[in-house]
Amino acid sequence: MNRSLTSAILSVASSKFVALILGIIASPLLYRWLGEVDYGAYVTVLSAHSLFMIGVSTPIADGVRKYVAEDRDDPAWERIVVGFYFRLATLLAVLGAGVLGAVTYLGFFEWLWREEFTRYFYVSIALVLTAQYWPFARKTLMGFGLERYSESLKVLFNVSFVAVALPLVYAGYGVVGALLGHILASGLVALIGLVVLHSRQSLRGALETNDGMLPKREMMTFNSLSIVLVFLLMSLYHIDILMLQAMAPADAPGHYKAALVFAEFLWFVPIVLQTVFVHSTSELWSQGKVEQISEVAGRTLRYTCLITAVMALGMAALADVAVPIYWGPGSEPVIAPLLLLLPGAVGFALARPMLAIAQGKGQLRYPIVATGAAAMINLVLNAALIPTHGMHGAAIATSIGYGSMAIFHLWSARKTGFDPITNARYGRVAATTAVAAIPIFLMADALSMPIGIPIVGTVPISVFVVPPAGLLVFLAIAVLCRALELTEIVRVLTEFPEPIGSMARPLCRRLRNADDENRLLRYF
Template structure:
């Protein structure tokens, strides 16, 4: 894999930023035009689709990304891996679509959620097929280190979804219109992705005779364990939504999903790292560079904690001002669930890079135990609290389940063979968060008066002032408390494109010479 880890992270981050931006634009429009009840139904279908894709896609996506990235002394290794997983992808999508069709025909979804879910589920079959091949193309390209191609496919998918789904919903096609947008967008990305992949690695290998050189027992074992791991992981995302749809009123599901969307903004950076780390650290593990993996994990954990802490503080401070502006006046009930979800979302963010590094080594036993423990807590608490407290119970249960992921995955990392907390500086980060929260909340309260913004309407002044000022305060306090070194800030800035990078690199060199420490590029490149 001939590229630096930093470049991979920045490429994935760029794609995810565009995806996040498109989601920020489209989500409130869908919420307003569908209404809370239909938006909740749409969220429920997406949750069911995600659970189904675990069994259809996980073995393929995780397997091809991991094994293509490895260096093996087997003739035509990459070609054979791609062919094997493309055949497996086709077999699994045929079986999965058939089972989904039978369940829908038998009335299972109608019985659980209501009669309207029958037609939603038939559309979901198209989503399963299109998503399978889109995922295969993207993960294969990522395994080759070609994030510069895989991430534009994700952007294409999101742009296509907005272009197709938003007008359909606006003209009254509701949930079906949004789901058709998913099918068309995923199908377009799948077609283009396979064209790009074919030019890099011929897909004719899918028709070639198996020579028996692949370690299929090892690969299938990894695939099976990946399915178990991702099923447990995804249950943390979707069990609460599906249980709310069955046990609470429909408006509550929509409000709760709105809160979840905001809380998941915290995962932007951790998901970027998780996406890159599986195949990148797989190569490091295969070369025996265990100490390097531990140093990478330790720094990543601290940076993730710092970033998600300031985002959570800012989001909590602005929640009462921003949520009604973003989702609409009727979304006010989503504020309290959001505040309940934020602490757990920070814990889940910390666990993500640890989980990816464990996956990269291929030893999934301990990550499965850790994730399964958190998932079990999540299911039990949701079962108890949703009937009693509705969406507030779901938020409390899910936040505890999310937060436990950080604790369990630190233990898992130790068992796998790396230490993600050797440079965590938890006490200093927590102290930074507590001290910086006071002026940030005070500033948000003082600037809650609205101003008129073209197109949007009345928006509190705090929305524009608190994020930059709060970030500057947080970084200054973090440096003062030793949670973040000044050298580290300039190391990160030095990796950015010019003119930022050109301004930061000389400062970075001076600081590095002063401290006698390695630069970020030396640390990350392989």
């Protein structure tokens, strides 16, 4: 792969940013137009679908991304790997659609939740088929190091979903309309993705069965372990939603999911890093560069902790005013679960890069144990707290489960063979967060006076001032506490598109010539 890790991260970040913006636009509209109850039903169907697709899609996506990226002597390696996984994807998609149809026909979802869920899952059968092929194409392109193409597919999916689903929901098609948006968007992206993949690596090899040179036992073991790992991981995302739908009032899942959407904004950067690191560190593991992996892990965890900490501070400081503005009138019940979820969301963010690097090695025993321990804590606490405390209990249980991921995956990383503590500077990061919290919360409180905005109405000034000003304050404190160096900030800016990159490069060269940190600070 002849591209830098930073450029790959920025490619993925660009698509994630577009997805974030589209999600920011679409989520509150769906929440308003569907109403709390139907929005809760919609996210419940998506949660169940995501868990179901683990057995259908995970062996394909994780496997093809890992093995295509590996350096092998055989010139036919890539073609044979792609063909093998394409055939496997087709087989699993057909079997998965058949199983979902049978379970729905037998009335399982009506028994578990309500009668209308039978109709929703009949529609979801088509989503099993379309949702199989576009992740296959995207993850294969990522394995080839072609993030600029794979992430364009992600952007196209999000744009297509918004363009199809929102008009259907607005027109009164409800949950079915939103699901049709997923089906049509994923079908379109699957078709285009396979065409792009075919131009890079012919899919004619999918019809060949001469793949005897593949290490099938190793590959199927990795695939099986990936299913277990992803199931445990995804249970942390979805089990609370499914249990709330069965054990709490009908509007609780909708409010709770709205809180989760806010909390999951913290994962923007960690998800980008996790997406890139599986195949990027797979290459480093295959080359035996363990010290480089530990260095990357430590630096990444430090950046992740800093970024998620400042975002969590901003969300907590602005929650009272931002939630009603974003989700609309009547969304005040979202605030308390959000505040309860934020600490755990930070912990989960720290676990993501460690998990991805361990996945890159292909030895999943310790990541599975670590994730399984967190998933068990999450399941038990949700079962204990939801019946008595509803969505607040779910938020407490999930936050504890999320937070435990950081502790368990630190243990897993060391057992796997790399040290994520290298240059992580946890003490300095904690000091930065504690000190920065004071001015950020004071700013939010002092700037609470409202101003009139056309269409939106009255909005507190803090919504506009605190995010940029808080970020600058946080970065300044981070540099003073030595949790972050100025050279690191400028080095990242050099990888940005023009004109930012060209403006940052001369400054980066001058900073590199500084004799020490004191001279660097004096330069500024």
